[in-house]
Amino acid sequence: MSAAKKYNVSSWVWRSNKDFVLNELARLVSYKISDLDIDAIEFGMEGTDSEIPAYFEYSFCGSEKLDFAISNESGADTLMVLVSASDHQASTVSLILDLAATYDIRARS
Numbered sequence: 001m002s003a004a005k006k007y008n009v010s011s012w013v014w015r016s017n018k019d020f021v022l023n024e025l026a027r028l029v030s031y032k033i034s035d036l037d038i039d040a041i042e043f044g045m046e047g048t049d050s051e052i053p054a055y056f057e058y059s060f061c062g063s064e065k066l067d068f069a070i071s072n073e074s075g076a077d078t079l080m081v082l083v084s085a086s087d088h089q090a091s092t093v094s095l096i097l098d099l100a101a102t103y104d105i106r107a108r109s
Helices: 015-028 035-045 087-102
Strands: 009-014 056-061 065-072 078-084
Touching: 009 015, 009 087, 015 035, 015 065, 015 078, 015 087, 035 056, 035 065, 078 087
Parallel strands: none
Antiparallel strands: 009 078, 056 065, 065 078
16 A cells, blocks of 8 residues: 555654554544454555555544554664544644654553
C-alpha cells in the first residue's frame, strides 16, 4: 500500500514501542485489541518499507473508527506510523507517537 490515503498525524516510533502505540490507539476509540489484531498487523507489516513507500493499513472500530498505516523503516530500529485522526483525536495521537519516539516504554507486570 502506498499510503495515498489522507493521514494527518505521523511520526516514526521505536520498534520496541509498537505494542504501546497499538494499545493506546485502540484505547483512544474504546476498541478491545486482541492477539489476532496484533498478529494481523505483524503479518501485514512484513515486506513494508516507508522509503518505497509501502505501508500496511489497518483500522480499529470502537466508539469511533481510527484508520492508520504502519511500516518498517529500512536500516533502522524504527517504524513509521501514519494516523487518520479526527480533530478531537489529533492531539492525543500526536502525544502517543511523540512518547513512542522519545522513550523506551515498557509495560509493568
